[in-house]
Amino acid sequence: MTIEVISDLHKKYVRGTEKRAIVQVVQAFLCNLTVSVASGIFCPCNKVYISTRVIKHVYDKRPAEEFDFLMSNGYLIVKYPDSVYMNKNNKRGSYLFVKKIESSKYACSIEIIKKDNTAQCEVATLFRTNEDYLRNYELLWEWKGGNLHRSTFDSGLTQPSNTPQ
Numbered sequence: 001m002t003i004e005v006i007s008d009l010h011k012k013y014v015r016g017t018e019k020r021a022i023v024q025v026v027q028a029f030l031c032n033l034t035v036s037v038a039s040g041i042f043c044p045c046n047k048v049y050i051s052t053r054v055i056k057h058v059y060d061k062r063p064a065e066e067f068d069f070l071m072s073n074g075y076l077i078v079k080y081p082d083s084v085y086m087n088k089n090n091k092r093g094s095y096l097f098v099k100k101i102e103s104s105k106y107a108c109s110i111e112i113i114k115k116d117n118t119a120q121c122e123v124a125t126l127f128r129t130n131e132d133y134l135r136n137y138e139l140l141w142e143w144k145g146g147n148l149h150r151s152t153f154d155s156g157l158t159q160p161s162n163t164p165q
Contacts, residue, residue, distance in 0.1 A: 002030060002075045006050065010059070010071065013052040019060050027051045030123060031079040040141035041084050041095060044112060044119035048078050054123050062127070070126040073101055077108040077126065085137035093124035096137060105129050 005028045013023045033046045059067055081097040093109030100106075109124040 003072055005029075006055065006071050006074070009050075009052050010055055014056045014059050017056065017059075021056075023052050023056045025051055025053050027122075031075045033121070034079065036143075037081060037084060037141060043095070043121065045121045048110060048121040048123065050074065050123040054125060058126055066128060070106065073106070074108060074123065074126050076101065077106050078110065078123070081108075081141075082143055083139060084141040085134060086140055088137065095140070096134075098129065098134065105131070105134075107134075 009026060009028055013026060017023060027049050028051075030048045030050045033043060033048060035046075037043070038046045055071070058070055062070065077099040078097050081099050083098045085096040085098065087093045087096045087109055091109065093111040095110045097108045097110060098105055105128070106126065107129040108126045111122050111124040113120045113122050
């Protein structure tokens with residue numbers, strides 16, 4: 001269902017627009033974070049949204065084939081990441097979710113937005129990445145062979161179960 005919603009937003013508001021054109025901002029639900037990821041990074045929200053603004057940004061910046069792949073698989077990067085990093089201060093978004101799909105690594109920057117005194121997670125951007133790019137990022141959470149890794153937050157906290165929820 002998520003793929004259809006993103007496809008509909010793309011068709012209705014983004015496809016065929018000029019580069020850097022302003023589009024109507026419409027937001028749609030992308031997915032929920034798993035309990036393991038949300039608790040592992042102490043995220044204040046678990047629902048993640050994507051907007052036409054982000055779809056337009058990726059549409060303008062990425063080749064068509066990569067854009068299609070990111071729009072079809074973006075929810076996998078967010079819902080089932082292999083690792084989550086703290087995003088750098090000069091970058092948009094609080095967290096960088098990373099997932100290896102096929103033979104490439106893909107990243108999704110998630111921004112925490114305050115709306116009416118509640119936190120909301122929103123996709124800031126999606127892109128293909130590599131190990132060199134991630135080298136200087138702080139690892140917060142990692143899924144490795146069924147064993148969770150919480151590098152920054154390992155101070156005596158109990159580990160969540162090994163099964164993603």
